[in-house]
Amino acid sequence: MSRRRSEQITYFLIRGVMYSIxxxxxxxxxxxxRHGLPALNWAFISEYPRKxxxxxxxxxxxxxxxxxxxxxxxxxxxxxxxxxxxxxEYAEQNRFTAMIRxxxxxxxxxxxxVYGLFGLGLxxxxxxFGTSILSGSLTLACMVLPTIIVSSEEALRxxxxxxxxxxxxxxxxxxxxxxxxxLPYSLSGIITGSILGxxxxxxxxxxxxLTVAAFYLPRLPKSIFDQVMALPYHLYxxxxxxxxxxxxxxxxxxxxxVLLLLVLGLSLGAIIIRIHFRxxxxx
Amino acid sequence: xxxxxxxRLLMLSAASTSIFLVALIFIFLMKESAPFVLKPGLGxxxxxxxxxxxxxxxxxxxxxxxxxxxxxxxLSMLFTIPLSVLGAIYIAExxxxxxxxxxxxxxxxxxxxxxxxxGFFGLVxxxxxxxxxxxxxxxxxxxxxxxxxxxxxxxxxxxLSEDAIMSVPRAYKDASQALGASDLQTIFQVIIPAxxxxxxxxxxxxxxxxxxxxxxxxxxTGNSAIMTWxxxxxxxxxxxxxxxxxxxxxxxxxxxxxxxxxGLVLLAVTFxxxxxxxxxxxxxxxMK
Amino acid sequence: xxxxxPFPADxxxxxxxxxxxxxxxxxxxxxDITMDxxxxxxxxxxxxxxxGKSTFLRIFNRMNDTIAGTRLEGDVRINGEDIYRNGSxxxxxxxxxxxxxQKSNPFPKSIFDNVAYGPxxxxxxxxxxLAEIVEKSLIRSALWxxxxxxxxxxxxxxxxxxxxxxxxxxxxxxxxEILLMDEPASALDPKSTIRIEDLIGELRNEYTIxxxxxxMQQAARISDYTAFFYEGHLVEFNATKKIFTxxxxxxTEDYITGRFG
Numbered sequence: 001m002s003r004r005r006s007e008q009i010t011y012f013l014i015r016g017v018m019y020s021i022x023x024x025x026x027x028x029x030x031x032x033x034r035h036g037l038p039a040l041n042w043a044f045i046s047e048y049p050r051k052x053x054x055x056x057x058x059x060x061x062x063x064x065x066x067x068x069x070x071x072x073x074x075x076x077x078x079x080x081x082x083x084x085x086x087x088x089e090y091a092e093q094n095r096f097t098a099m100i101r102x103x104x105x106x107x108x109x110x111x112x113x114v115y116g117l118f119g120l121g122l123x124x125x126x127x128x129f130g131t132s133i134l135s136g137s138l139t140l141a142c143m144v145l146p147t148i149i150v151s152s153e154e155a156l157r158x159x160x161x162x163x164x165x166x167x168x169x170x171x172x173x174x175x176x177x178x179x180x181x182x183l184p185y186s187l188s189g190i191i192t193g194s195i196l197g198x199x200x201x202x203x204x205x206x207x208x209x210l211t212v213a214a215f216y217l218p219r220l221p222k223s224i225f226d227q228v229m230a231l232p233y234h235l236y237x238x239x240x241x242x243x244x245x246x247x248x249x250x251x252x253x254x255x256x257x258v259l260l261l262l263v264l265g266l267s268l269g270a271i272i273i274r275i276h277f278r279x280x281x282x283x
Numbered sequence: 284x285x286x287x288x289x290x291r292l293l294m295l296s297a298a299s300t301s302i303f304l305v306a307l308i309f310i311f312l313m314k315e316s317a318p319f320v321l322k323p324g325l326g327x328x329x330x331x332x333x334x335x336x337x338x339x340x341x342x343x344x345x346x347x348x349x350x351x352x353x354x355x356x357x358l359s360m361l362f363t364i365p366l367s368v369l370g371a372i373y374i375a376e377x378x379x380x381x382x383x384x385x386x387x388x389x390x391x392x393x394x395x396x397x398x399x400x401x402g403f404f405g406l407v408x409x410x411x412x413x414x415x416x417x418x419x420x421x422x423x424x425x426x427x428x429x430x431x432x433x434x435x436x437x438x439x440x441x442x443l444s445e446d447a448i449m450s451v452p453r454a455y456k457d458a459s460q461a462l463g464a465s466d467l468q469t470i471f472q473v474i475i476p477a478x479x480x481x482x483x484x485x486x487x488x489x490x491x492x493x494x495x496x497x498x499x500x501x502x503x504t505g506n507s508a509i510m511t512w513x514x515x516x517x518x519x520x521x522x523x524x525x526x527x528x529x530x531x532x533x534x535x536x537x538x539x540x541x542x543x544x545x546g547l548v549l550l551a552v553t554f555x556x557x558x559x560x561x562x563x564x565x566x567x568x569x570m571k
Numbered sequence: 572x573x574x575x576x577p578f579p580a581d582x583x584x585x586x587x588x589x590x591x592x593x594x595x596x597x598x599x600x601x602x603d604i605t606m607d608x609x610x611x612x613x614x615x616x617x618x619x620x621x622x623g624k625s626t627f628l629r630i631f632n633r634m635n636d637t638i639a640g641t642r643l644e645g646d647v648r649i650n651g652e653d654i655y656r657n658g659s660x661x662x663x664x665x666x667x668x669x670x671x672x673q674k675s676n677p678f679p680k681s682i683f684d685n686v687a688y689g690p691x692x693x694x695x696x697x698x699x700x701l702a703e704i705v706e707k708s709l710i711r712s713a714l715w716x717x718x719x720x721x722x723x724x725x726x727x728x729x730x731x732x733x734x735x736x737x738x739x740x741x742x743x744x745x746x747x748e749i750l751l752m753d754e755p756a757s758a759l760d761p762k763s764t765i766r767i768e769d770l771i772g773e774l775r776n777e778y779t780i781x782x783x784x785x786x787m788q789q790a791a792r793i794s795d796y797t798a799f800f801y802e803g804h805l806v807e808f809n810a811t812k813k814i815f816t817x818x819x820x821x822x823t824e825d826y827i828t829g830r831f832g
Contacts, residue, residue, distance in 0.1 A: 003465075007465060007466075007467045010467055011377065011467070013369075014369050014372060014373050014377060015373060015377065017365075017366055017369040017370060017373070018369070018370050018373040018374070018378075018386065021366060021370055021390075021393075021437060022386070022389055024434070025389060025392065025393045025396075025434075028396070028401070028404050028434075029396075031404065031408060032400065032404065078297075079297050079300060082293060082294050082297030082298070083294070083297045083298040083300065083301060085294045085297075086291075086294035086295055086297060086298035087298060089294070090291055090294055090295065091298070092639050093639065099302055100298050100299070100301055100302060102558070102561075103301040103302040103304070103305045104301050105557055105558070105561050106305050106554055106557060106558075107301060107304060107305060108557070109488070109491050109495075109553045109554065109556070109557035110308060110495070110550060110553060110554075111494070111495020111496070111497070111522060111549050111550070111553055112495065112496075112497060113495065113497040113522045113525050113526055113546070113549070114308070114312070114495070114546050114549055114550050114553075115308075116525070116526075116529075117311075117312060117315070117525065117529070117542070117543060117546040118307070118308045118311055118312065120529070121311035121312065121314065121315045121543075122307060122311050125534065126311070142304055142308075145300075145301065145304070146301070149301070160676070162672060162674055162676030163676060163678055163679075164637070165634065165637070165670075165672060165676065166670075166672065166676045166677075166678070166738070166741070167678075167688070167692075168634065168637060168665065169632060169634060169665055169669065169670035169672075169742070170665065170666075170669070170688060170689040170692065170741065170742065170745055171662045171663070171664075171665035171666040171689065171692060171693060171745060172662075172688075172689075172692045173284065173286070173287040173662055174287055174290075174291070175286060175287045175290040175291070176287075176692055178290075180688070180692070181678055181688075185679060196391075196395070199395060200394075200395060200397075202397075203395070203396075203397025203398070203399065203400065204397065204398075205397070205398065205399045205497070205498045206497040206498060206522070206526055209526055209529070209530070210529050210530070232397055232399040232400075232498070233399075235399050235400070235403055236399050236402070236403075236498060236501075236502065239402075239403050239406055239407075239502065240406070240501075240502055249407065252403060252407070256400050256403050256404075259397055259399070259400060260396065260397070260400055263395055263396070263397055264392070264395065267391075267392070267395050271388075284660075284662070
């Protein structure tokens with residue numbers, strides 16, 4: 001009986017640990033929504049900031065983050081998908097493949113601030129792109145590349161081998177097989193995984209700190225060689241560098257909420273895409 | 284057929300960029316930090332003082348930054364390891380299927396909260412709490428940073444530990460239960476030991492993530508480059524130093540080079556952690 | 572081994588192999604297989620699992636090429652042409668040699684798109700023409716009546732037996748001369764199996780059919796010739812009637828009487 005009792009207590013403790021974690025996450029989200037929502041309105045997201053961010057909206061930061069995202073997608077998505085296709089469809093088990101895999105694992109572990117340093121050294125200074133959307137997007141693209149490769153490869157491998165065999169046996173070439181009978185079925189998985197990775201890039205601050213982000217720039221970018229404001233960096237500045245940080249607290253909360261909504265919205269979008277495609281292809 | 288060959292080549296080149304990128308990262312970090320070796324020499328990094336801007340004498344000692352990172356990381360692991368391992372046990376072995384389907388996305392949700400948002404939360408909610416709780420002059424301490432880092436490490440460590448626990452063959456569990464062991468005995472005496480290599484790898488990857496984390500620690504650890512082992516003192520980590528100071532240095536200066544040296548140390552540490560963790564996973568057949 | 576040829580004098584051998592050895596990495600899977608397979612007949616490969624019969628079948632359309640680390644020695648000819656010579660066109664070979672797999676594997680596309688897949692790959696895009704090919708192939712595979720009203724619905728909604736007949740239609744649509752079948756009915760219920768067997772019977776006069784089966788009754792029912800494989804060796808190849816009534820080799824007799832395997 002006592003053993004039973006002590007087991008029950010242990011179960012209770014483990015469950016307690018799990019749900020405290022959930023509770024903390026919930027509380028953080030709740031706190032940001034509760035304080036952010038009152039300050040969030042159409043003017044806030046559609047107006048330019050005034051008085052170094054003490055008043056007005058965050059439009060340039062939203063546009064900045066979105067353009068960085070677009071740039072990241074344009075660079076990282078094709079590169080990541082092609083890499084995944086190579087690894088899942090072509091790669092043989094040899095030294096070279098092992099090297100690629102080691103490289104991907106290494107990239108996945110590189111700290112985001114080190115990506116920032118790298119972007120500064122290569123894109124901003126060496127290639128002379130300056131602090132610009134281009135430098136920032138390229139830096140973020142390097143950072144999300146491993147995530148895109150890993151999730152895309154997983155999605156490609158999930159396609160049953162039988163489809164490839166059947167297609168090849170009908171006289172399709174390897175590339176025709178991949179294009180018509182592997183990629184279409186794995187697209188949902190590829191997109192889901194990629195969006196999750198790219199969503200994380202949207203919230204990153206360290207890599208853009210040194211490569212693109214502007215402290216205060218109340219206008220919209222005209223080309224990829226322009227500097228931009230970005231949501232995460234703007235939040236950081238408002239929260240830590242603003243002379244009257246306490247007074248702009250509602251604006252900080254609202255910025256945090258917008259950033260959170262953007263990132264979580266992307267994740268949610270990814271999940272919806274996944275559900276939509278799952279209905280379409282079932283095996 | 285030529286098209287087929289061309290496509291293969293295209294995919295191959297794309298896949299090779301990863302190797303190319305890793306090489307570039309190492310090369311550029313070394314390139315930017317290299318002149319430091321000649322003047323003032325690598326010895327300057329091993330100093331107990333980090334005073335990169337001074338009218339009297341500059342010090343580029345990274346030791347206080349290393350101890351700062353170590354303190355924050357160590358503290359956060361003190362929380363992360365028990366919480367994550369128990370969490371993983373709960374999800375893998377105790378939770379009902381429905382619960383699992385809800386808990387797993389929730390943990391993923393935590394992973395996708397931007398670190399600057401967590402840092403902000405730490406700044407406005409957690410720091411005042413710590414300040415009042417311990418009666419401190421400031422709530423910006425190593426402990427505050429460690430608590431936020433715990434939140435960031437938890438998703439990584441829980442997810443990977445859960446994979447490790449799930450990879451334990453069902454037969455072990457059945458055998459244990461057939462011998463009359465209770466569920467809990469089975470979990471702690473059979474499943475956890477069998478999953479241990481995977482859990483250790485998960486923790487190592489968590490450590491890598493925590494050491495490299497920048498924004499949250501930059502915002503809540505107080506940023507004073509003093510050597511200390513006190514959890515309630517303000518500290519400054521390697522990552523925070525780069526983030527805070529790189530914006531203000533003149534490119535090519537010794538200070539600039541020293542910051543790149545910090546980056547190289549970070550890169551080396553996370554690289555080694557990653558490689559060892561992967562080796563462990565491969566060796567024990569826990570690679571997905 | 573073969574003292575008197577089992578084939579009638581006017582037999583045309585479509586597939587001929589000579590001293591074929593096959594390796595998966597360092598493991599040898601087939602040993603010195605020399606065999607002539609007659610055209611427009613049904614030839615069955617039988618033998619216990621792992622005897623190499625499927626591996627041998629997949630040599631004829633070079634599907635083993637898709638497995639890394641495999642190697643072939645010896646001579647394999649189809650209509651006299653060495654299909655493994657350098658520069659041989661695999662795509663053309665596979666148009667000529669269709670294959671039906673053990674597990675039915677229709678693509679997760681519509682029924683129409685499944686059958687039209689091959690012709691499209693090979694350059695037919697004319698709608699009218701495609702529709703004709705699809706109809707003809709589905710009629711041939713005895714599936715037309717069941718699906719003609721729902722050609723646009725997903726192929727995965729078909730029953731297992733229908734899916735397998737769809738796969739046969741898909742293979743026929745490319746216009747092959749040879750059909751390779753790798754245990755095409757092993758995953759089906761008895762009723763569907765009979766339908767597939769009937770279908771093979773209907774196709775036998777137009778196509779050279781090679782079928783791998785572990786079901787000896789099936790081999791006896793549908794094939795003209797039977798080859799018995801054991802541990803990578805071709806033990807005996809003869810007219811099906813002979814194999815099942817008067818096997819020459821002891822191993823063959825043991826197998827067909829159920830003493831092993």
